[in-house]
Amino acid sequence: MASRFTRKLALNKDKIFNLVLSFFAVLLIFLGVGFFLSLFNASYLAFKKFGIGFFAGKNWDPVQEEFGALPFIYGTILTSFIALGISFPFSIAISIVLGEYFQKGFFAEILRYLTELIAGVPSVVLGFWGLFFLVPLVREIEIALNVPPYGVGILTASIILAFMILPYSASIGKDAMRLVPNELKEAAYALGATRWEVIKKVMIPYARSGIIAGIILSLGRALGETMAVTMVIGNYHGIPESIFSPGNTIASVIANEFTEATGEVYLSSLMYLGLALFIITTVVNLIGRFILKKLQH
Amino acid sequence: MRIFRFFLLAFLILNLLNLNSFSQDKELLGAGATFPYVLYSKMFDVYYKQTGIKVNYQSIGSGGGIRQLKEKTVDFGASDAFLSDEQLKEFSSPVLHIPICLGAVVITYNLPGNPELKLTPDVIADIFLGKIKKWNDARITQLNPDVKLPNMNITVIHRSDGSGTTFVFVDYLSKVSKEWETKVGRGTSVAWPVGLGAKGNEGVTGLVKQIPGSIGYVELIYAKQNKLPIALVKNKKGKFIKPELSSITSAGNVKIPDDTRISITDTDSEDGYPISSFTWILVYKEQNYKNRSFERAKQLVKLLWWMIHDGQNYTEPLDYAKLPSVAVKKAEAIIKSITYNGKPVYTEVGIK
Numbered sequence: 001m002a003s004r005f006t007r008k009l010a011l012n013k014d015k016i017f018n019l020v021l022s023f024f025a026v027l028l029i030f031l032g033v034g035f036f037l038s039l040f041n042a043s044y045l046a047f048k049k050f051g052i053g054f055f056a057g058k059n060w061d062p063v064q065e066e067f068g069a070l071p072f073i074y075g076t077i078l079t080s081f082i083a084l085g086i087s088f089p090f091s092i093a094i095s096i097v098l099g100e101y102f103q104k105g106f107f108a109e110i111l112r113y114l115t116e117l118i119a120g121v122p123s124v125v126l127g128f129w130g131l132f133f134l135v136p137l138v139r140e141i142e143i144a145l146n147v148p149p150y151g152v153g154i155l156t157a158s159i160i161l162a163f164m165i166l167p168y169s170a171s172i173g174k175d176a177m178r179l180v181p182n183e184l185k186e187a188a189y190a191l192g193a194t195r196w197e198v199i200k201k202v203m204i205p206y207a208r209s210g211i212i213a214g215i216i217l218s219l220g221r222a223l224g225e226t227m228a229v230t231m232v233i234g235n236y237h238g239i240p241e242s243i244f245s246p247g248n249t250i251a252s253v254i255a256n257e258f259t260e261a262t263g264e265v266y267l268s269s270l271m272y273l274g275l276a277l278f279i280i281t282t283v284v285n286l287i288g289r290f291i292l293k294k295l296q297h
Numbered sequence: 298m299r300i301f302r303f304f305l306l307a308f309l310i311l312n313l314l315n316l317n318s319f320s321q322d323k324e325l326l327g328a329g330a331t332f333p334y335v336l337y338s339k340m341f342d343v344y345y346k347q348t349g350i351k352v353n354y355q356s357i358g359s360g361g362g363i364r365q366l367k368e369k370t371v372d373f374g375a376s377d378a379f380l381s382d383e384q385l386k387e388f389s390s391p392v393l394h395i396p397i398c399l400g401a402v403v404i405t406y407n408l409p410g411n412p413e414l415k416l417t418p419d420v421i422a423d424i425f426l427g428k429i430k431k432w433n434d435a436r437i438t439q440l441n442p443d444v445k446l447p448n449m450n451i452t453v454i455h456r457s458d459g460s461g462t463t464f465v466f467v468d469y470l471s472k473v474s475k476e477w478e479t480k481v482g483r484g485t486s487v488a489w490p491v492g493l494g495a496k497g498n499e500g501v502t503g504l505v506k507q508i509p510g511s512i513g514y515v516e517l518i519y520a521k522q523n524k525l526p527i528a529l530v531k532n533k534k535g536k537f538i539k540p541e542l543s544s545i546t547s548a549g550n551v552k553i554p555d556d557t558r559i560s561i562t563d564t565d566s567e568d569g570y571p572i573s574s575f576t577w578i579l580v581y582k583e584q585n586y587k588n589r590s591f592e593r594a595k596q597l598v599k600l601l602w603w604m605i606h607d608g609q610n611y612t613e614p615l616d617y618a619k620l621p622s623v624a625v626k627k628a629e630a631i632i633k634s635i636t637y638n639g640k641p642v643y644t645e646v647g648i649k
Contacts, residue, residue, distance in 0.1 A: 023535075033390060060488060061487070061488035062459075062484050062485075062486050062487065063481065063483065063484040063487050063488065064482070064488075065480035067356065131503060131507075134319060135507060136507065139508075147449065148452075148509065149505065149508075150452065150493060151508065152504070154491060158423070169448065230457070230496055231496065231500070234493045234494065235457030235493065235494025235495065235496070236492075236494065237488060237489065237494075246493050246494075246647060248494075252457075254456040254459045255458075255496075256459070256486075256494070256496060257458060257459045257486055258357035259357060259360055259361055260358045260359055260360035260361075260362060260458065260459025260460055260461075260485040260486065261459060261486075262360045262364075262484075262485065263382070
């Protein structure tokens with residue numbers, strides 16, 4: 001039955017395979033567009049009420065139904081980039097160690113395994129670790145620096161985020177390092193370069209686009225991380241004054257307030273926040289791609 | 298292939314069984330408040346053992362419960378805050394509130410030696426407004442002459458997620474402080490003037506335990522389980538009241554309107570703890586909606602009747618305060634007003 005059907009339409013296995021692949025690829029595009037449209041539709045009420053000013057508004061007052069997203073957008077971007085800054089040296093170091101010094105062997109296996117293990121830890125567990133280990137530690141630092149010792153805040157959230165995104169940038173960076181052709185390295189050694197010079201002048205420039213790609217991927221993860229951040233950021237609805245102040249991110253506001261949001265404008269504003277996060281992630285990815293392209297030429 | 302067919306058959310049979318139990322109305326669905334979840338699970342478990350009627354309750358939050366009832370996907374909703382007149386208008390047909398038990402929000406803190414503090418409404422409001430900043434502020438020390446209060450900053454901890462607990466607390470603050478009412482107001486989540494937010498009762502408990510000099514509000518049971526100090530609060534009649542099951546029940550011992558939609562924070566009752574509240578189950582007055590069977594309506598009425606009578610025995614062992622007798626009387630009248638096709642349901646299930 002099935003074979004007669006395929007013969008009739010002059011389909012061979014190759015064509016079927018092709019069709020299936022195209023179908024899923026196109027479906028993905030539809031999903032992406034549909035996702036954007038439904039978010040836009042759900043946030044339309046808030047869009048009508050607050051317009052573009054929503055992104056510049058500083059107040060988030062569910063009682064008066066006045067909503068502005070600026071503190072959360074600021075908090076989201078701030079924590080993500082600080083996290084990136086913290087994780088960067090570690091991820092570069094791990095990529096170099098695993099990509100050049102210890103490509104095989106016991107130590108390399110352990111390091112690789114541990115890095116991948118971090119990626120598998122559920123974020124709520126990391127959040128608890130942050131709450132009970134990191135928060136007291138940060139509080140000690142804050143007491144020493146004579147700032148209000150909350151313990152929770154932008155810095156604590158950034159450290160947790162740095163920890164969470166490390167495996168992504170490190171493992172992609174490592175793969176990029178390993179892709180550097182041996183001929184290039186050998187040529188550099190033949191010219192009398194030291195190992196340090198080979199890494200600096202041959203390997204990193206060659207693997208640069210891969211390293212950056214890893215960073216963009218990890219940034220995307222940092223922007224959207226919810227649970228662990230909610231637990232340690234302090235959930236303060238104002239613009240944080242310093243990295244020690246409590247703040248809030250878009251994802252954590254949505255997670256916090258969605259269940260009990262009753263008013264229609266309120267719900268719609270939360271959706272609008274979601275749309276804002278969607279746009280931010282898209283823009284960040286586009287910028288990343290742009291940089292990647294520039295570097296490849 | 299044979300195995301595949303076998304699975305298909307098994308699947309179909311299972312489905313049939315499921316449909317069967319559904320059509321016999323052996324299962325009721327509810328969704329809403331997280332606060333009474335522990336009590337409701339216990340009640341429904343006992344009820345299942347006694348009657349064979351399964352009640353599936355999902356604690357998705359009061360807001361979610363109200364939404365689901367509006368969409369008519371559940372038999373009853375549950376909420377820690379009663380619906381405002383405006384909210385009631387959004388429903389297609391009248392909704393009834395049935396009080397099930399009482400809960401209290403207590404004020405807890407982290408101070409050296411964990412002394413027992415006495416607080417007045419104006420002091421509590423000013424602490425949460427950020428106007429009283431130090432623990433050794435004259436207004437706090439005056440109330441607690443026996444306690445040595447440290448020169449320490451007050452760190453306010455509040456809920457970051459929308460919750461009925463927050464509603465009860467800010468509803469109280471709005472009643473006792475004009476400034477709070479105009480500046481912040483009432484809601485399941487509000488724009489807090491100061492402080493840190495933590496997710497859930499357990500989150501607030503965790504932060505208060507960790508940060509020296511902090512003050513926060515949680516449901517009584519969380520403070521008890523974590524052995525946190527609890528403040529005595531001065532009520533309307535001028536008495537400092539410790540939040541206990543008896544003082545919470547007594548807070549509900551006031552003149553209750555017929556629809557039981559009353560906020561009992563800042564209660565008039567003499568021995569009542571002032572930050573207490575009812576928690577309600579919400580149902581439609583007319584039960585014939587969305588092709589529901591008469592049998593289903595009867596089971597719901599039976600269940601509700603059981604919850605306000607026999608079910609009350611399970612409240613206190615689980616640290617919930619039981620309904621005062623005035624509230625039970627009102628709830629009885631409300632359950633009796635439930636109809637199916639305009640005819641009262643209670644007469645059909647043997648309730649007199």
